[in-house]
Amino acid sequence: MEREQFLGRVRAALRGAVLPEATGPGVAPSIEFDDPVSRFIEQATKAAAEVTVTPSAADAVDAVAGILDGRPFIAWDDLDAVVTGWEEVVVSRGWERIDATVDATTRHADHARIGAVPVGITSADVAIAATGTVVVTHGDGRPRSASLLVEDHIVLLPADRIVPSLADGFERVDWDTSNVVAITGPSRTGDIESILTLGVHGPRRLHIVVIG
Amino acid sequence: MTTFRERIQDAFAEGVPIAIDRGARGHYEHRAEAAAVFPQMEPMRDRARQIRAEVLANLDVHLRQFADSVERNGGVVFFAADAAEACDYIVGLARREGITRAVKVKSMVTEEIHLNAALEDAGVETVETDLGEFIVQLAGETPSHIIAPVLHKNRQQIGELFAERLGVDYTDDPGELNEIARDYLRERFLTAGMGISGANFGVADDGSIALVTNEGNGRLCTTAPRIHVAVMGMERLVRDRRDLAVMLEVLARSATGQGLSSYTNIVSGPRRIGEPDGPDQFHVVIVDNGRSATLGSRVAEILYCIRCGACLNACPVYRHVGGHAYGSVYPGPIGKVLTPSLYGLEQWHELPATSSLCGACQEVCPVRIDIPKLLVELRNESTHELSAGLRRGLAIYAGVTTHPRVFRLLTRTAALVAGVWSRDGWMRRIPVLRNWTRDRELPAPAPETFHDWWRKRGA
Numbered sequence: 001m002e003r004e005q006f007l008g009r010v011r012a013a014l015r016g017a018v019l020p021e022a023t024g025p026g027v028a029p030s031i032e033f034d035d036p037v038s039r040f041i042e043q044a045t046k047a048a049a050e051v052t053v054t055p056s057a058a059d060a061v062d063a064v065a066g067i068l069d070g071r072p073f074i075a076w077d078d079l080d081a082v083v084t085g086w087e088e089v090v091v092s093r094g095w096e097r098i099d100a101t102v103d104a105t106t107r108h109a110d111h112a113r114i115g116a117v118p119v120g121i122t123s124a125d126v127a128i129a130a131t132g133t134v135v136v137t138h139g140d141g142r143p144r145s146a147s148l149l150v151e152d153h154i155v156l157l158p159a160d161r162i163v164p165s166l167a168d169g170f171e172r173v174d175w176d177t178s179n180v181v182a183i184t185g186p187s188r189t190g191d192i193e194s195i196l197t198l199g200v201h202g203p204r205r206l207h208i209v210v211i212g
Numbered sequence: 213m214t215t216f217r218e219r220i221q222d223a224f225a226e227g228v229p230i231a232i233d234r235g236a237r238g239h240y241e242h243r244a245e246a247a248a249v250f251p252q253m254e255p256m257r258d259r260a261r262q263i264r265a266e267v268l269a270n271l272d273v274h275l276r277q278f279a280d281s282v283e284r285n286g287g288v289v290f291f292a293a294d295a296a297e298a299c300d301y302i303v304g305l306a307r308r309e310g311i312t313r314a315v316k317v318k319s320m321v322t323e324e325i326h327l328n329a330a331l332e333d334a335g336v337e338t339v340e341t342d343l344g345e346f347i348v349q350l351a352g353e354t355p356s357h358i359i360a361p362v363l364h365k366n367r368q369q370i371g372e373l374f375a376e377r378l379g380v381d382y383t384d385d386p387g388e389l390n391e392i393a394r395d396y397l398r399e400r401f402l403t404a405g406m407g408i409s410g411a412n413f414g415v416a417d418d419g420s421i422a423l424v425t426n427e428g429n430g431r432l433c434t435t436a437p438r439i440h441v442a443v444m445g446m447e448r449l450v451r452d453r454r455d456l457a458v459m460l461e462v463l464a465r466s467a468t469g470q471g472l473s474s475y476t477n478i479v480s481g482p483r484r485i486g487e488p489d490g491p492d493q494f495h496v497v498i499v500d501n502g503r504s505a506t507l508g509s510r511v512a513e514i515l516y517c518i519r520c521g522a523c524l525n526a527c528p529v530y531r532h533v534g535g536h537a538y539g540s541v542y543p544g545p546i547g548k549v550l551t552p553s554l555y556g557l558e559q560w561h562e563l564p565a566t567s568s569l570c571g572a573c574q575e576v577c578p579v580r581i582d583i584p585k586l587l588v589e590l591r592n593e594s595t596h597e598l599s600a601g602l603r604r605g606l607a608i609y610a611g612v613t614t615h616p617r618v619f620r621l622l623t624r625t626a627a628l629v630a631g632v633w634s635r636d637g638w639m640r641r642i643p644v645l646r647n648w649t650r651d652r653e654l655p656a657p658a659p660e661t662f663h664d665w666w667r668k669r670g671a
Contacts, residue, residue, distance in 0.1 A: 001291050001292065001293035001297060001500075002291070003276075003279065003289075003291050005293075006275075006291035006293065006498075006500065007272045007275060007276060007291075008272075009293075009500065009504045010271050010272040010275065010446070010500075010504050010507065011272045012504075012508070013504040013505065013507040013508035014269070014270075014271065014272065014507065014508070015508070016508045016509075017268070017269075017507050017508055017512045018509075018510055018512050018513065019265050019268050019269050019512055019513065020265065020513055020582070021261070021262055021265040021266075026259075026262065027259065028255075028256060028259045028454075028457070028458045028461075029252040029255040029256055029259070030252075031252055043471065047470075047471075047474075100488055100489065101488040101489070102488060102489040104438070104492055107438055108402060108403055111402040111436055112402060115398065115402055128472075130471060131470075131471035131472045132471075133471075133472055133476075138487070138490070139484070139486075139487055140484075140486040140487055140488075141486075141488070142487075142488070143488040143489050144431070144435045144488075144489050144490060145435075145488075145489055148428065148431050148432065148435060165457070165461075166457045166460060166461065166472070167454060167457035167458070170453045170454070170456070170457050175418065175453075175480070177480065177484070177487075178285075178479065178480050178481050178482060178483055178484050178487060178490050179434075179435075179477070179478070179479055179480070179490060180478045180480075181431065181475055181476065181477050181478065182472060182475070182476040182478075183474065183475060184470070184471065184472045184473065184474050184475075184476075185474050186474065187426070187427055187428040187474055187475075188426050188427065188474055189343045189344075189390065189426055189427050190360070190426075190468070191342070191343040191344030191347070191360060191361070191362055192343070192344075192347075192362070192367050192370055192386040192389060192390070193231075193234075193235070193366060193367050193386065194234070194235050194238045194239075194360070195367075195386045197386050197387055197390045199390070199394070200343055200390055200393070200394060200426075200427035200428060200429070201341065201394060201397065201398070201401070201427045201428040201429045201431075201432055202427065202428025202431065202432075202474070202475065203428075
């Protein structure tokens with residue numbers, strides 16, 4: 001149906017519509033925490049993420065190396081901004097970083113290749129204390145596959161990026177991208193008899209390395 | 213079509229109510245726990261309700277803004293008046309692009325327009341990827357719950373189904389069943405040419421859509437295939453990201469009791485220049501299919517619904533009969549209003565009657581839809597369809613109850629006569645009300661009427 005015709009039908013319907021409103025303050029209630037970082041760690045852990053808290057960037061590299069344990073990985077291009085020099089440390093041990101660029105002409109083959117990589121490393125531009133959520137903004141140099149096709153997803157998270165609520169987080173995100181994902185724990189399902197099972201389609205484990 | 217009664221009998225014969233009751237009760241309890249530990253739950257619900265009312269009051273304006281924004285992001289918008297137009301557009305796109313396999317995120321609106329059948333008829337293999345929906349598809353069934361489609365099956369049945377249809381060894385271990393599905397579906401994700409999703413919300417001012425899943429299939433379907441098609445009921449808009457955040461605060465809590473689902477996936481168009489992965493094309497199909505008629509009716513409030521499924525879990529009728537008994541795509545309290553208003557009360561007049569109006573649905577609804585009131589509206593509308601016999605009966609009842617002397621005489625007589633049909637204090641069969649007592653039993657009336665007892669007591 002033509003757009004104008006469709007919208008005209010909606011407009012006509014609205015003339016007779018009964019749309020009761022709640023009486024309320026007209027704004028969303030605010031969400032705050034005395035200690036957002038502790039709240040984040042508590043909630044992320046509750047959502048089955050594995051949280052490591054490291055006092056410095058150097059310790060964060062050790063934590064990443066411990067999780068990688070020699071396995072090949074995908075990583076975002078701009079992680080140096082979070083942990084300077086992390087890649088040299090890992091690559092110097094002979095561990096392989098796989099390019100995750102998908103070419104439109106070899107899409108299926110590229111996905112098959114990338115889909116076999118066990119670990120992905122990303123950062124998160126912001127994290128949500130209320131729910132233990134990391135908000136991952138994909139885009140230039142930041143493949144979605146790093147947080148999606150892998151078995152283990154590692155998130156490098158500077159503690160000062162933790163904000164109280166999702167609404168706060170949305171204000172901080174750079175939305176100039178085709179895809180933002182708020183991730184709360186690893187992939188899960190309760191579809192079979194409501195029994196919790198982790199690792200359905202996405203990563204089986206979500207590791208969050210909180211820095212500072 | 214079968215009647216509501218026949219479908220209930222089928223469900224009981226298959227032992228469905230036990231599985232449904234257990235599953236729905238679990239979800240219900242999880243929601244209660246989530247609400248209890250979230251101090252902002254009640255004011256957040258108030259705000260969520262307002263947001264729905266506000267966006268619907270100017271829906272035409274917001275739809276235009278949304279469509280413009282999607283196009284600005286490099287997406288394509290199609291307005292579908294009904295199911296046929298929506299399916300034709302998607303099938304046409306698949307044909308044009310030479311698509312032979314599509315993967316799908318669970319979506320009620322695609323169930324509503326019967327998209328899978330349309331694609332299969334056109335030779336496009338269409339694979340459901342939500343674990344529950346995948347199981348339902350393998351079994352050749354339909355979902356019995358909005359967010360837990362396979363609530364009606366136990367794991368032994370699922371194990372047998374996998375062994376039979378996928379050629380694997382029988383197991384009823386949920387973890388092992390999950391692994392089988394993961395392997396089977398991963399290959400399909402990575403080779404499909406088209407990914408099809410619904411949309412939990414469309415954001416009017418920036419043209420993005422939000423997709424909420426726990427498994428990650430929503431992300432795979434919108435990342436791996438080169439074409440992403442999102443099908444969205446026209447009422448599913450919010451104005452901006454601020455409003456989106458409010459809706460997300462109540463959605464997962466009401467559905468599964470999680471603060472947020474594992475993946476709240478916000479898609480804003482196709483892959484952009486420089487981005488390493490993502491789809492090359494993004495299409496949004498905006499579906500009316502009866503919604504504008506509902507918007508103009510006395511039950512427009514039902515369009516506030518955000519499809520969390522909380523009302524199903526709370527409903528004593530749903531818990532007893534399961535989703536399939538309703539015979540419609542949308543089951544439970546929400547389905548009792550939505551189905552007749554989308555598809556016509558004449559065909560679906562049974563559904564508004566299948567409620568005790570207890571209000572459990574309204575109590576848990578994240579946007580506080582007054583479902584009991586809407587059910588009464590629909591019942592009022594359908595009274596003219598009552599049979600002549602029933603109308604005569606009601607007229608006699610009205611006459612009796614408005615004449616005290618006649619009423620007293622008749623209740624006294626009834627108490628005496630009813631004693632004849634009573635066994636152990638219960639009446640299980642009343643000859644003149646044979647149909648009515650087929651599923652109901654009544655306590656035998658007291659030998660003395662209340663009026664007589666009261667008069668004696670006063671004396």
